[in-house]
Structures are given as structure tokens and as C-alpha cells.
Amino acid sequence: MFIKEYFKDIYSAIRSLLVGMRRTGYYFTHHKEIITQQYPDNRLELNLPERFRGEVVMTHDEANEHACTGCSACELACPNGTIKIINKFDISPEGKKKKAIDTFVYHLELCTMCGLCVEACPTDAIKMANTFEHSVYTRGQLTKQLNKPDSKLRAGVE
Amino acid sequence: MVEEIGKTVEGDLVINVGPQHPATHGVLHLVITLNGETIKKVEPHLGYIHRSIEKMCESLSYRQFIYTTSRMDYLSAHINNHACALCVEKGLQIEVPERAQVIRVLMDELTRIASHELWWGAMAMDLGAFTPFFHAFRERETINDIMEETCGARLTMNYMVPGGVMADLHPNFQSRVKNFLQLYKRKIHEYDELVTGNIIFQNRMKGVGYLSPEDVISYGVTGPAGRGSGVSCDVRKLYPYEIYSKLQFDEVLETAGDSFARYMVRLREMQQSIRIVEQLIDNIPDGEYQAKTKAVLKLPKGEFYQRVETARGELGVYIVSEGGTTPYRIKFRSPGFSNLSALDHMTRGEKLGDLVASMGTLDLVIPDIDR
Numbered sequence: 001m002f003i004k005e006y007f008k009d010i011y012s013a014i015r016s017l018l019v020g021m022r023r024t025g026y027y028f029t030h031h032k033e034i035i036t037q038q039y040p041d042n043r044l045e046l047n048l049p050e051r052f053r054g055e056v057v058m059t060h061d062e063a064n065e066h067a068c069t070g071c072s073a074c075e076l077a078c079p080n081g082t083i084k085i086i087n088k089f090d091i092s093p094e095g096k097k098k099k100a101i102d103t104f105v106y107h108l109e110l111c112t113m114c115g116l117c118v119e120a121c122p123t124d125a126i127k128m129a130n131t132f133e134h135s136v137y138t139r140g141q142l143t144k145q146l147n148k149p150d151s152k153l154r155a156g157v158e
Numbered sequence: 159m160v161e162e163i164g165k166t167v168e169g170d171l172v173i174n175v176g177p178q179h180p181a182t183h184g185v186l187h188l189v190i191t192l193n194g195e196t197i198k199k200v201e202p203h204l205g206y207i208h209r210s211i212e213k214m215c216e217s218l219s220y221r222q223f224i225y226t227t228s229r230m231d232y233l234s235a236h237i238n239n240h241a242c243a244l245c246v247e248k249g250l251q252i253e254v255p256e257r258a259q260v261i262r263v264l265m266d267e268l269t270r271i272a273s274h275e276l277w278w279g280a281m282a283m284d285l286g287a288f289t290p291f292f293h294a295f296r297e298r299e300t301i302n303d304i305m306e307e308t309c310g311a312r313l314t315m316n317y318m319v320p321g322g323v324m325a326d327l328h329p330n331f332q333s334r335v336k337n338f339l340q341l342y343k344r345k346i347h348e349y350d351e352l353v354t355g356n357i358i359f360q361n362r363m364k365g366v367g368y369l370s371p372e373d374v375i376s377y378g379v380t381g382p383a384g385r386g387s388g389v390s391c392d393v394r395k396l397y398p399y400e401i402y403s404k405l406q407f408d409e410v411l412e413t414a415g416d417s418f419a420r421y422m423v424r425l426r427e428m429q430q431s432i433r434i435v436e437q438l439i440d441n442i443p444d445g446e447y448q449a450k451t452k453a454v455l456k457l458p459k460g461e462f463y464q465r466v467e468t469a470r471g472e473l474g475v476y477i478v479s480e481g482g483t484t485p486y487r488i489k490f491r492s493p494g495f496s497n498l499s500a501l502d503h504m505t506r507g508e509k510l511g512d513l514v515a516s517m518g519t520l521d522l523v524i525p526d527i528d529r
Contacts, residue, residue: 049328077222
């Protein structure tokens with residue numbers, strides 16, 4: 001009886017190993033099931049979803065106009081102090097002082113891509129871009145100005 | 159001669175495992191006292207990845223602090239965020255729309271599957287099998303793609319906000335989840351073929367790292383590690399939150415209490431999560447995905463506690479509010495910390511080679527232990 005059990009154990013042990021090896025052999029001969037992606041060779045075909053949170057950018061239209069009123073809602077919403085908004089005062093044609101954005105400073109090195117600033121923006125001036133390769137040689141390159149030079153507020157955005 | 163347990167005597171060997179060691183899955187430092195090859199004592203040293211998340215949260219508002227908890231247990235980041243959002247909602251007494259509740263539970267269960275997949279791959283790798291890791295990642299990548307499309311990130315989703323979820327489901331969500339369910343069902347038998355049935359694996363897991371039900375309770379071990387010893391501790395069943403009380407699923411229990419039992423609990427738990435996803439995926443109600451909340455959230459003065467079941471066990475969020483816009487004190491009861499405390503008891507008297515196997519079945523995530 002003991003010997004019978006002994007050989008039964010050996011049989012089931014060898015069988016379990018062969019079952020595993022058959023699975024490995026299956027993938028060895030079925031190349032279509034391989035799903036490995038060859039990054040960075042496939043950079044051109046990389047298709048990131050629209051909602052992917054890469055970095056904060058400000059959208060500008062063809063007339064170099066943006067929708068940022070300088071309300072600092074994003075600055076308050078940010079948990080890490082990533083955004084700093086510097087405002088200036090424009091003089092309108094009627095001679096009135098009007099608050100406008102001078103510089104939208106964005107520290108990419110502090111950003112955790114949580115998306116709270118985009119949620120907080122009342123005018124949808126900023127959004128998260130799809131870029132994700134952020135490495136640069138010096139830290140200073142990571143501090144960015146998001147509003148383009150000479151850009152101004154789109155008419156009608158309050 | 160009666161050996162004094164836990165005391166270093168002459169001839170004992172004290173070795174360090176970690177903090178940089180591939181088997182500890184992070185910066186866990188174990189000081190092990192050995193007598194020959196037998197373990198006399200395991201002393202975990204923490205602090206290598208302490209980021210003072212609890213203290214940081216005290217200076218962040220109730221909307222902002224949720225993102226920090228993604229960095230605790232990064233494999234079930236979504237469930238951590240869920241706990242925080244639930245706790246804030248409890249304080250503000252916000253009614254969460256039903257659609258948001260269903261979305262939350264769906265995402266929770268997908269996260270749980272993804273976390274267990276990674277654990278399964280890493281567990282097999284701890285024992286020296288490298289191939290299962292890639293099999294596990296095939297399914298896990300599918301879930302990560304779903305997360306990326308709807309939430310905007312693969313791991314640190316930050317999809318929960320007090321009152322609901324940040325954005326509505328992506329139009330492709332349902333079809334992609336169904337594709338995943340098909341893929342999973344087609345491939346699930348490979349898990350048993352490759353690892354579970356393997357004789358070498360079974361011999362290394364059965365009877366190793368025994369934890370009795372009494373020890374589980376006294377050490378506060380929760381999650382699959384506790385259920386492997388037959389202790390019922392599923393928060394989803396015992397203290398249901400969101401819509402879990404309306405769902406059909408079983409609490410997975412094994413009674414053996416060894417490493418193999420904990421392994422089987424996790425494998426079977428994945429099946430239960432699949433069951434929950436299948437129930438919900440065709441029945442997502444219409445409506446709002448986020449309740450209307452004030453721009454500035456202020457919790458009333460008092461103390462609030464909420465627990466959820468993460469992939470590793472029970473996570474508790476305890477907020478003390480003084481009535482301001484930021485919490486006065488936040489405490490997280492993380493599952494990994496309590497589970498790690500049982501490691502010494504589990505492995506005493508066993509061989510050094512079994513330490514990694516036993517540790518693997520606890521599914522430790524170090525940033526969760528050391529916040």
C-alpha cells in the first residue's frame with residue numbers, strides 16, 4: 001500500500017510539471033499571443049487616451065488668445081504649490097483698470113498630475129496634455145511659463 | 159537544553175535582509191537572527207520610505223488630501239481614495255448619486271483584481287518562477303488601460319472626489335471591461351496549470367508560515383491573510399459601505415492557515431471580484447456622477463471614521479476636525495502594518511528559505527506600512 005502511494009505521488013508530481021511545461025511550450029510556438037510593446041521604438045504608434053494626465057498646458061487659439069482670467073482658482077486648488085499666477089493691470093480703452101494675467105508659472109518638477117487644477121478652472125483655460133517624457137538636463141528647464149508671449153484674454157471670457 | 163526564543167546567544171548569526179532587496183518588494187529592512195538555517199527572530203525595521211503623509215494632510219484641504227493616499231498603497235490606490243472620500247462625505251452628510259456609487263464599486267473591484275494579479279506574479283517570482291509574472295501582467299495591463307482611459311492615470315488615479323467621481327465613465331468603458339472579462343475567463347486556467355498545481359510550489363507553500371485564528375485576531379491581521387486562517391474579516395460583508403449590501407458575492411474563507419491557504423484565498427477572491435463586476439457592468443444607472451458640493455468644504459467639529467476593504471485588508475481613515483477647512487489630525491489604519499507585525503510569529507522556527515515565501519503571502523506594500 002505504501003509503495004502504491006509512493007509511485008502515485010511521483011506520477012502526479014511529474015504530471016504537474018509537464019502540465020506547466022506544456023503551457024510554456026504553447027507560448028513558445030504561438031507568436032501571435034505575445035503582447036510585448038517595444039517602447040521607445042513604437043513611439044509613433046503610441047496612442048494615449050484623451051484623458052491621460054501628462055502635464056498642464058494652456059490652450060491658445062490661432063489668434064494667440066487664451067481663456068485665463070487670472071482668478072488663481074488653480075493656484076488655490078493645487079496641493080503642492082505647483083502653480084504661481086502673477087497678475088498685472090491692463091488699462092481698457094475707457095480708462096478703467098482691468099486685472100489680467102502676466103505670467104502663469106508652472107513648476108513641472110513639483111507636479112503630481114492629480115488634475116485638481118483643471119477641475120477647479122472656471123473658464124477651462126488649462127488642460128492636461130498627453131506628453132509624458134519629461135526628462136531634461138537641468139532643473140530650471142522644468143519651470144515653465146504657460147501663457148505664450150504677447151497672448152491675451154479671449155474676448156467674452158469673464 | 160531549552161532554547162530561549164528571541165534571545166541572541168553565542169553562535170547565532172544576525173543578518174540583514176534589505177532595505178535594498180528584491181524579495182522584500184520595497185525598502186523593508188529585516189534583521190534576522192539565525193541558528194544555523196532556522197529563524198529565531200525576525201525584526202522589521204521601518205522608516206526608509208517615511209513621507210509623513212499624515213502630517214502633510216493636516217495642511218491640505220479636504221479636496222486636496224485625497225491624492226496623497228494614492229501614494230500609500232499604490233496597488234490599490236483607488237480604494238484608498240475611496241476610503242477618504244467616504245470619510246469626508248460622512249462628515250458633510252453628502253448623498254452620493256447612485257451612478258457614482260456603482261462607478262466607485264466597479265473601479266474598486268477592478269483595482270482589487272489588478273492588485274491580486276500583481277501579487278500572484280510577484281509571489282511566484284519570490285519562489286523563483288519568472289514566467290508567471292508576465293502572464294499576470296498581461297491581464298493587469300488590460301485593467302490599467304481601462305483605468306487610464308477613464309481616470310486619466312494608470313496607478314495613482316485620483317478619480318474620487320468628495321461627492322462622487324471626478325469625471326463620467328468613458329464611452330468605451332463597458333466594452334473594454336467586457337473584453338477584459340472574456341480575456342480573464344479564457345486565461346484563468348493557466349494560473350492553476352502554471353503555479354497552483356505545480357508540485358514544487360505546493361511543497362514550498364503547504365504547512366509553511368502557519369497562523370492560527372487566535373494569532374490573526376491578536377495581531378490584527380486582516381484581509382486575505384486573515385481569511386486564510388478562517389477568520390471572517392471582510393469589511394464589505396461585515397460593515398457594508400456603498401452598494402455592497404445589495405451585491406451577490408461570497409466571503410472567501412480557508413481554514414488551513416498556512417501560506418497555501420492565503421494563496422488560495424486571493425485566487426478565489428479574484429473570481430468573486432469578477433462576479434461583482436459582471437453584476438454591475440450592464441446595470442450602471444443613469445444620472446449624475448457627482449453630487450453638488452460647496453466650493454470650500456468644511457467638516458463640522460468632531461471625529462469621523464470610515465473603514466473599507468482594500469486588496470490587502472482593512473483600511474481605516476480617522477479624521478479629527480476642528481471645524482476648519484483642513485483636518486486637525488488624520489490617522490490611517492493601514493492593513494500592511496498589522497500584517498507585517500505577524501511575520502515574526504509566523505516564521506519563528508522555520509527555515510530561512512521559507513521566510514520569503516511566507517512574506518510573499520502577506521502581500522506587503524512597503525509605502526503602505528511606512529506612511
